[in-house]
Amino acid sequence: MMTIEEIEKEIVAEFSVFDDWMDKYAYLIELGSGMAGMDESHKTEDNLIQGCQSRVWFHAEMKGDVLYFTADSDAIITKGIAGLLIRVFSGQKPADIAGADLSFIDEIGLTQHLSPTRSNGLLAMVRQIKMYAVAAEAKLKQP
């Protein structure tokens, strides 16, 4: 299993081949379109990320000592971005997720989506993932 950092590096390398923003977004669109989505039963109010112009859901599930994520959105670019986050975080240990530094977002040129007021809510997604991780970590530590 690759570490969060290794996966981030891999994504940065993939994005580095794109010359312009169009290719980058075309890739995100491809990613979003190809994603499996999530079980309809997981599209609950609790899993709905607040603060996005499009609807986006994140579902977290603990298997053993690692967290797995699924996500869906009615907007494809948002879904593609969610897909990147899933690739980075799904199957990782809660403590690693909670402590992850997300510099890859800057490196692949998506920082502009990080502002809290941005309608696609990348920041809100990251927050939600970290919150799931912190909660899972707390649960793990319970005797």
Added chain:
Amino acid sequence: MMCMFEVDKIRADFPILEEKIYGKRLVYLDSGATSQRPRQVIEKMNEYYLRYNSNVHRGVHFLSNKCTDANEEAREIVRDFIHASSEKEIIFTRGTTESINLVAHSFGEAFIGEGDEIVVTEMEHHANIVPWQMLCERKGAVLKVIPFCDNGELDLSGLDTLLTEKVKLLGVAYVSNVLGTVNPVKELIGRAHAVGAKVLVDGAQAVQHIPVDVRALDCDFFVFSGHKIYGPTGVGVLYGKEELLNQMPPWQGGGEMIKEVRFERTTYNELPFKFEAGTPDFIGVIGLGEAIKYVNSVGLEEIAVYEHDLLQYAMEQMYAIPGMRMFGEAACKSSVLSFALGDIHHSDAGILLDKMGIAVRTGQLCAEPVMQHYGVTGMVRASLGMYNTAEEVDLFCQGLKKVGKLFGII
């Protein structure tokens, strides 16, 4: 097309239009949300901040008088602009939303009782819905709705049944912020008056596009915002018929709106000050006056003709794009182009257009009932101002085609 109208000269007055966005030229198609301000407005406000700033009214010194004069001069400019009878009928507020809330509170307090009815249309933006709902809750009144047809025109077939003597107020947008429909407000005002109802016309999307004469319309209230008519944010106008405003109690209490203050009893100032509690945004007001002077110097009739042609051109170009679904196809339409491109999510389209330097608005456009009407979660909206050009429309349409290609629908 547009030979008399010197759009290049107008554009030169709007410095922001020269900005580059991600290295590309800005194509600003979001004037329906807020317009840009010409240099003249910015400079006038700067001048007052730099040289004359001082609180208005009741000051004895030079600066205070200077600002007071400019504030009252702006009131006269607004009065003349919408052809009100008297400056007493022009109340400065923070914007359209506050103007409507003022009426909902003050008119509502004086004239709305249990079982009374307030009528709005299905195409209103939230500011012309929620204040009335809140009033209805306070007073036990009932909110009724005039529906619209799929082409974006009001469905007036049931109006006679809807407009009964129980109706005390009709609130209607002159121009819909989503559909662009120019509503037949004069007819509606006549029919509402026939049953004794008062009418508030929301002119937020109208005054910058269509010459308005409140006396010819005979509306009881007319509201608009400064920032959509090339003026500053934070300032708006409430026009009300003097006789009616005199019968209405003050809304907010504080300085300026009083005549005499005693702990036993306070008496209130005359119009328009009765409704202007506290220090007004006088620099904003002065900026609004300057914006209207600017619009007058271009000529609203000329602006209307130019924008009409540009809108027609934009619609033709947009219809030529595969998968285009236009929301709002009223025969009488102004300045606003809301649409969906195939099944592409409005937020995806907006993000991609942004990367091309094209500013549009996406989402529910502060009009959720309109979204519900069409069964969509949001729309993309391009809205025009007097500074937009056919060339920008072309760039916009090229942008839309790129978006379509990225999603494989073209």
